[in-house]
Amino acid sequence: MIYYFSGSGNSRHVAKLLARESGQELFSLNKFFKDKCRFRKGRDLIECSEPLPLPDDKNQVLVFVHPTYGWRQPRLLTSFLAANARQLKHRKLYFVATAGSGFGGSEKYLLRLCRDVGAEYMGLATILMPENYTAMFAIPDEPEADRLIQAGEARAQEAAAAIRAGSKLLPDPGLCKRPFLLSTVVNPLFYKFIVKSRAFYADDRCDSCRVCQLICPLNCISMETDENGDLRPHWSDNCTHCMACINHCPRQAIEYGRASHNKRRYFI
Ligand SMILES: Cc1cc2nc3c(=O)[nH]c(=O)nc-3n(C[C@H](O)[C@H](O)[C@H](O)COP(=O)(O)O)c2cc1C
Structure with a gap:
């Protein structure tokens, strides 16, 4: 197996x-x-x-x-x-x-x-x-x-x-x-010190498609309404940094603080 x-x-x-x-x-x-x-x-x-x-x-x-x-x-x-x-x-x-x-x-x-x-x-x-x-x-x-x-x-x-x-x-x-x-x-x-979820966020490119929520193997993403009334992913602290969400986002809307800005996304 x-x-x-x-x-x-x-x-x-x-x-x-x-x-x-x-x-x-x-x-x-x-x-x-x-x-x-x-x-x-x-x-x-x-x-x-x-x-x-x-x-x-x-x-x-x-x-x-x-x-x-x-x-x-x-x-x-x-x-x-x-x-x-x-x-x-x-x-x-x-x-x-x-x-x-x-x-x-x-x-x-x-x-x-x-x-x-x-x-x-x-x-x-x-x-x-x-x-x-x-x-x-x-x-x-x-x-x-x-x-x-x-x-x-x-x-x-x-x-x-x-x-x-x-x-x-x-x-x-x-x-x-x-x-x-x-x-x-x-x-x-x-x-x-490094494996933390609080730096994850979705920016305005997010269209609430939920791919991140579906793909997260640990169920640490929930969809919540933000102050503008938009449904956005929210990360709980049981994230293990597998990077599935950030790399699979179809609109590349997920960032990890500034560290991920302008970086290529990757999945196979
Ligand atoms: C949280 C995290 C820690 C990582 N640590 C290492 C590491 O210690 N050494 C290394 O060579 N690659 C490291 N990597 C890269 C991954 O191990 C590598 O890209 C792996 O093939 C990803 O496999 P996956 O696509 O099946 O998740 C790390 C990646 C992540 C997300």
């Missing part, structure tokens, strides 16, 4: 390719989170109305495809998998992470997660894809994004072959630089 969480579609794109190559079923954690779960500030799971659906065959491998947030797997994924420890015990877990530039010490935290839930760690594939963090960084232009996607697809093919063969996945050491500084020191600071 191939599970994915994805803000702008990079991880979903890779997950689809893996599912096609391996003939395995694809499972959207975005939909599961949206329909069944509640998170505190987009990080720690509060509750899900159902456990994670797993294949009956305990020998079937589970593959988790996800973006990299602050040089580790997203914290919401960590807390979600930890909450499903009972079902994941003794299962074989592969991880396929996408990122815009590097993975730091991601592997250490995936190993720790597997140890904590009693699962067998089958390795991590590190796949560079276009940067999607519109609130922080520049997004590559279209030719560069296409080049990255093509190279990412080739890496995903390699990962699919390894998973089919039951071999361990190995992260690219060239993409895992400064693990302690980035993943251990910076990651908690990133969540404490």
